[in-house]
Amino acid sequence: MSLSSIQIKNFRNLNVSHLDFSPHLNLFYGENGAGKSAIIEALYFIGHAKSFRVSEQNRMVHIDKNFFLIKGSIGFQFMKPFTLFKDKSSALEIIINDKKNFKKSELVSLLPLQLMTTESFQLVFGGSAKKRSFIDWGLFYQDKDFYSLWLDIKKIIKNRNFLLRKNTPYEQIKIWDQQLITITNKLSLLRGEYFNELSDYFKKYITLFLPGCDLKLKFFRGWNDSLCYSEVLEKNIEKDYNLGFTNQGAHKASFSVLYQNVPIEKILSRGQIKLVVCALIVAQGDMLKKKANKSSMFLIDDFSSELDTEKKSLLFKLLSKMESQVFVTAINKSDFFEDFSENLKMFHVEHGIIKEI
Structure with a gap:
């Protein structure tokens, strides 16, 4: 399965009204501290119902707010809408197809998701x-x-x-x-x-x-x-x-x-x-x-920065061959990604604001 769209409110420094994704390769680029890792964390949360950075869910809520909200759709041909709502005073609420009280395992089962970061060592x-x-x-x-x-x-x-x-x-x-x-x-x-x-x-x-x-x-x-x-x-x-x-x-x-x-x-x-x-x-x-x-979704946060051009190209070609949806972060738009321009969507990230290019 793939993630076709997302909306985010008060997750870390992110407020995203609506983003539509490519079923293939999606690039988030911007300066350090712009919010690239936060969007990867939000995507990871959908596939794991937890963060890879902190254990306490309330720490993902924007410092000045009382809740965060992540909404989106899984799938492109037959979309399955979901909502994740976390208030600081209550447990995570999972809504799928407008039905409440889903277990975390039921959410996770919808989206096989792999993470590659420097912590993957x-x-x-x-x-x-x-x-x-x-x-x-x-x-x-x-x-x-x-x-x-x-x-x-x-x-x-x-x-x-x-x-x-x-x-x-x-x-x-x-x-x-x-x-x-x-x-x-x-x-x-x-x-x-x-x-x-x-x-x-x-x-x-x-x-x-x-x-x-x-x-x-x-x-x-x-x-x-x-x-x-x-x-x-x-x-x-x-x-x-x-x-x-x-x-x-x-x-x-x-x-x-x-x-x-x-x-x-x-x-x-x-x-x-x-x-x-x-x-x-x-x-x-x-x-x-x-x-x-089942096709996996891959989140690659700064992981590919230490790979040379040849190995980086190999990695993305292999993931493409497996029909995987990929989300990757980078500081700059690299010439490397021109090889995948037909299936690529690019998003610029700055101060928690994400815009499709």
Whole structure:
């Protein structure tokens, strides 16, 4: 799906009466501090029901206002109108097709959205949470069973950790463990199968972004591969009591990118790692398109500024081939974008005001 239009009121420094987008490439350009990152954040909020910059939604409301409003339409041929309203004194209200009380997950399911920023390095340098989220994003859109399993394991781990902190007798904790083992095994199997297939797509794209660099992806399910999860829980119960939380399991899953069995963050340059991140994100978008016939929307905020012209051109050509809608920010209108002028819409951003050029 794609975003066809948007209206914004009181989101950060933005007040946008109406913008119509290209289903292909959209460029926002302007000086630093003009509001380019704010528009990317607003678009991200539509696809994730949260910000990638702050955790508290009220911080996205203009400092002198009490609410923000984002309205728009998803789709070009069959449009689906939506409204997101956040008052400082109440929870986020989600309205889709003029119907209220939608869940965040229902909003997110409408618009597969990928983000590329300078923070995308966390896919390599970051902890397990960021990497696990990357895998789970793909599964959310590809596998109908994933989300319920994810919710179940989150609930069980929370309850188990509460019992551990209260030093609840192990016999009572074992009741939760039976459910945890069943769901953990199902979720880990889904992640493992997904990751194996993603690795094949990654191989295709890493050869384009980094020719001759033989990289491999390695999945970590959250505990030692040589043990079944029931053994892990039993062996680690004393440690879990001492820590006050469940220290191994699917909630600790992660992955690494290796070059000759060494993590790439120890070997490759910043520029090379940026290309690895490109390959990972593009591979995931391509896999979603091929497996579920869903096109991703890509938000690129200052990410492409460090790519040379050749790699920048490669990135946008690949996204175009995948029929993806792309939103990108830049300080200047670059000659590079002339290659995509047929499918390009440009918007100038200044002091929170956005005008189509």
